[in-house]
Amino acid sequence: MSIGTMTSRRLPKPSVVEEVHVEFRSDVEESGKIVWGQINELLRTSLNRSGFRQPSIDLIQQSYREMERPSLIVVARGIAVEAGEYEERYGSIDLKYYQEHMSPELFRAFVRRIGSIKGRPDLNIGEFVDTPEI
Amino acid sequence: MQYVDWVQGLDIDEPVYMDANILVGSLISKHPLYGKCANVLGKLLADKVEIMLSVVSVDESIWAIVKLAYCELHHYKPSKTLWNANIYRRHRDEIFQSYESWINYVGKAVKDWTNAGAKIDVVPKTRELFEAVLDLIPVYMKEVKLTPADAVHLAIAQKHARAFLTADSDFAEVRQNPPPGDLVVIKVTA
Numbered sequence: 530m531s532i533g534t535m536t537s538r539r540l541p542k543p544s545v546v547e548e549v550h551v552e553f554r555s556d557v558e559e560s561g562k563i564v565w566g567q568i569n570e571l572l573r574t575s576l577n578r579s580g581f582r583q584p585s586i587d588l589i590q591q592s593y594r595e596m597e598r599p600s601l602i603v604v605a606r607g608i609a610v611e612a613g614e615y616e617e618r619y620g621s622i623d624l625k626y627y628q629e630h631m632s633p634e635l636f637r638a639f640v641r642r643i644g645s646i647k648g649r650p651d652l653n654i655g656e657f658v659d660t661p662e663i
Numbered sequence: 664m665q666y667v668d669w670v671q672g673l674d675i676d677e678p679v680y681m682d683a684n685i686l687v688g689s690l691i692s693k694h695p696l697y698g699k700c701a702n703v704l705g706k707l708l709a710d711k712v713e714i715m716l717s718v719v720s721v722d723e724s725i726w727a728i729v730k731l732a733y734c735e736l737h738h739y740k741p742s743k744t745l746w747n748a749n750i751y752r753r754h755r756d757e758i759f760q761s762y763e764s765w766i767n768y769v770g771k772a773v774k775d776w777t778n779a780g781a782k783i784d785v786v787p788k789t790r791e792l793f794e795a796v797l798d799l800i801p802v803y804m805k806e807v808k809l810t811p812a813d814a815v816h817l818a819i820a821q822k823h824a825r826a827f828l829t830a831d832s833d834f835a836e837v838r839q840n841p842p843p844g845d846l847v848v849i850k851v852t853a
Binding site for chain 1: 689690692693694697701702705708710728731765771772775776779780781
């Protein structure tokens, strides 16, 4: 029987963190959400017990919503669009004048419909609307 | 009849008959005329001007959007794409599958604006006016060298409106050879 010599080797010291935030997002629909919710809850509980305090579910859901929703610009009551779409649809439109001179209902209907089709820049609109030969 | 180019601040007498290209131009955001068409329309709506449309305007607007949808589906350039009823029939199902919402936009826009208080009428309004329009169509086809659809637009405008808003350069003949009447043809250009 041989006795091996024990050697001590210094293991790398774990890095110290003050906060750990675990996020899991599923790319599956409702059925997957339940499973991911359970996994998430297990991990959160475990981390909480280890001293890593986890934010509340509400805060996580809020941060998801903020991540998923880019900043929107309100054009009229109930109508908000992303900055790029705002520039494309309303950048050349004198919205201030129309808002001052239209009823709120008409202004809303106007901005809701103008530029609602993206289309292409190379249309010849004069010829484009001709009824084709039957 | 007169023919003028639209400029910002131009006084437009009402009622105004609107060609399909102005209606479509105000719906398609990437079109070079979009800003002008939408601003002309916005000014008319803000000034509570009486606007007139015909079923021909609606028909042409929807055709334009259907063609645009077809070009989007196949990544074609609209200006270089052959388009006719047979092509439409062959591709109708896939067009509706992907772009039905676009096809609904013309009707939804007109109904939304009207329900919100815009004064939008459909013409011809009466049988007498319709008959007068029928008489003018061949005259404009011959004398102003217009296609039947364009002659219908001009005849309806002449019999119902003080101004005819269009982006179609085919009406330029009116500038050279104006037919009788008080109508002002206003051309919106890029």
